Structure formats: structure tokens, C-alpha cells
Amino acid sequence: MKKYGSLIGQLVIGALIGFFGMLAVLDGDFRIDLSPYAYPGNLIILAAAAVLAVFSAYRYVSIRNLAKQDLSGEEEDAAEGRMYRHYADASLASTLAILFSLASMSLSLLTTQPLWLLIFGLVLIAFSFIISGILPGLMKNMYPERDLPSITDKKYAEKLLNVSDDGEKHIMLGGLYKTHITMNSLLLGAIVLLLFYSIASDSSQLFSIFIIVGILAITNTQYQFSIRNK
Amino acid sequence: MKTRLKELRARLGINQTELAKRAKISRQTVSLIERGEFMPSLLIATKIARVFKEPVEEIFQFEEEELK
Numbered sequence: 001m002k003k004y005g006s007l008i009g010q011l012v013i014g015a016l017i018g019f020f021g022m023l024a025v026l027d028g029d030f031r032i033d034l035s036p037y038a039y040p041g042n043l044i045i046l047a048a049a050a051v052l053a054v055f056s057a058y059r060y061v062s063i064r065n066l067a068k069q070d071l072s073g074e075e076e077d078a079a080e081g082r083m084y085r086h087y088a089d090a091s092l093a094s095t096l097a098i099l100f101s102l103a104s105m106s107l108s109l110l111t112t113q114p115l116w117l118l119i120f121g122l123v124l125i126a127f128s129f130i131i132s133g134i135l136p137g138l139m140k141n142m143y144p145e146r147d148l149p150s151i152t153d154k155k156y157a158e159k160l161l162n163v164s165d166d167g168e169k170h171i172m173l174g175g176l177y178k179t180h181i182t183m184n185s186l187l188l189g190a191i192v193l194l195l196f197y198s199i200a201s202d203s204s205q206l207f208s209i210f211i212i213v214g215i216l217a218i219t220n221t222q223y224q225f226s227i228r229n230k
Numbered sequence: 231m232k233t234r235l236k237e238l239r240a241r242l243g244i245n246q247t248e249l250a251k252r253a254k255i256s257r258q259t260v261s262l263i264e265r266g267e268f269m270p271s272l273l274i275a276t277k278i279a280r281v282f283k284e285p286v287e288e289i290f291q292f293e294e295e296e297l298k
Contacts, residue, residue: 080257145251153235167259167273 033201038111042104046117049100050125052093059090060138067141084144090135097128136160138198180223189213232291235264238282253277 108118148157194205262268
């Protein structure tokens with residue numbers, strides 16, 4: 001009961017902030033112009049993407065080297081743990097590099113930016129895609145004794161999940177459940193933010209709002225149906 | 231739940247990676263079980279028990295309170 005009270009309290013506070021915030025925005029006469037920040041912003045995003053892409057490649061090489069080592073005892077366990085963590089690092093870094101490069105390319109295409117930024121963004125996207133494409137192939141080096149699916153297999157992700165044991169699935173489930181909840185909250189927040197931005201900048205973000213609503217509707221329906229039909 | 235995995239591994243002189251290979255499970259799973267962060271399924275518990283040639287209930291032990 002105390003838990004519900006606290007939740008209702010948080011909802012009421014959130015609703016009041018939203019209501020009065022919206023009133024202030026509607027009443028005020030201010031404009032948001034982000035164009036002066038486009039060039040430095042693009043440079044920062046692209047630099048971050050480049051660092052992440054290089055880092056993922058570095059991790060890729062380090063996993064290959066670790067997999068070649070012939071170790072035993074505690075050292076072997078420690079090396080296996082390092083490979084596992086390096087693999088997660090490389091996956092995350094290459095995914096973030098792709099996302100940041102995409103953001104940079106969008107900035108370059110939608111605002112007036114030097115051509116080299118667009119070209120560099122394209123090169124980074126291609127490089128990051130290659131890294132994220134070849135990363136799963138490392139699993140064969142990391143776990144040669146396991147019967148893993150080929151990365152060229154059309155159902156690679158599905159088959160990889162099938163060959164994962166209960167412990168690995170337990171780890172994935174924990175991560176995915178947290179991600180699902182975080183993503184729902186963040187996307188809901190993004191809708192509110194886009195609404196405020198549309199009003200404050202006089203530039204309608206309705207298209208983006210509908211896209212996010214569509215994503216939320218699809219992913220939540222998929223999740224609820226997958227647990228409902230079991 | 232208490233496990234005797236570490237003790238049995240030491241007796242057999244094998245590391246987590248070797249136990250994982252012999253039981254055909256992942257090292258992450260062995261590590262999670264040893265840390266008490268994951269209760270193994272019956273299949274995994276049986277696979278591990280076969281490696282050590284011990285009954286499952288000798289490796290994975292529950293407190294009386296947990297079984298009530």
C-alpha cells in the first residue's frame with residue numbers, strides 16, 4: 001500500500017510539473033535555435049564515434065590475441081572472463097559508433113556543414129558496420145568446443161539463443177528486462193520533450209512523435225503477446 | 231542454496247572453464263552458480279553431477295527453510 005502511495009505521489013508531482021511547464025511554454029515567447037551549435041556539435045559527435053569505432057577494433061584484436069593463448073588453471077578462467085567482457089565492450093562500442101555516426105550524418109545532411117564531415121561520417125558508419133558484422137565470428141575463436149551457428153545463417157540470432165544455456169539466458173533476461181523498462185520510460189520522456197520542443201521552437205516534431213508512439217506500440221504489443229501466449 | 235562446486239573442482243583439479251567444457255555448459259553459468267547468483271536447472275545440475283560422479287543433492291544443498 002505504501003508503495004502505491006509513493007507511486008501515485010510521483011505521478012501527481014510529474015503531472016503538475018508537466019502541466020505548469022506546458023503552461024509556461026505556451027505563455028512565454030521564446031524560440032530555440034540550435035543551428036549555431038550544429039558544427040561544433042557535429043565535430044564532438046563524430047569524434048566520439050571515431051574513438052568508439054577505434055576502441056571496438058582494438059577490443060576485437062585483443063580478443064583474437066587472448067583466444068590464441070594456451071593457458072590453464074586460474075589464468076585460463078581469468079582470460080575467458082576478460083574475453084567475455086571485451087566482447088561486450090566491443091559490441092557496445094561498435095553499436096554506439098554506428099548510432100553516433102548516423103546522428104552526425106543526419107546533422108550534415110540537414111544543416112549546412114562541410115562536405116568532409118559527411119564523408120567522414122559515412123566512412124565511420126561503414127567501418128563500424130564491418131566491426132559489428134565480424135564480431136560474432138569471434139565466438140568461434142572464443143568457444144571452439146561449442147556448436148555455434150554460422151554468422152551467415154539467416155536465423156543466426158535465433159539459433160545463437162537456442163544454443164545458449166540457462167545461465168547465459170538468465171544473464172540476457174535480466175539485461176533485456178531492465179532495458180525494456182528503461183526504453184519505455186525514455187521514449188515516453190522523449191515524446192514529452194519533443195512536444196515541448198515543437199511548441200518552444202515553432203517547428204513541429206509531430207512526425208517524430210508518431211514514429212516513437214508507433215515503436216512503443218509495436219514493442220509493447222510484441223512483449224505482451226510473447227508472455228501472454230505461453 | 232549452497233553448492234560444493236568449488237570444493238569438488240579443487241578435488242578434481244579442474245578450473246571453471248574445464249568444468250564447463252566437460253559438462254557442456256558455459257563458464258559464465260559455472261561462475262554464476264558458484265557465486266550463488268543462479269539456481270541451475272535440473273538439466274544443468276545433472277550434467278554437473280555427472281562430471282563429479284556425485285548425486286545432485288550432494289552438490290546442491292538446500293536449507294530446510296528453503297524446502298518448506
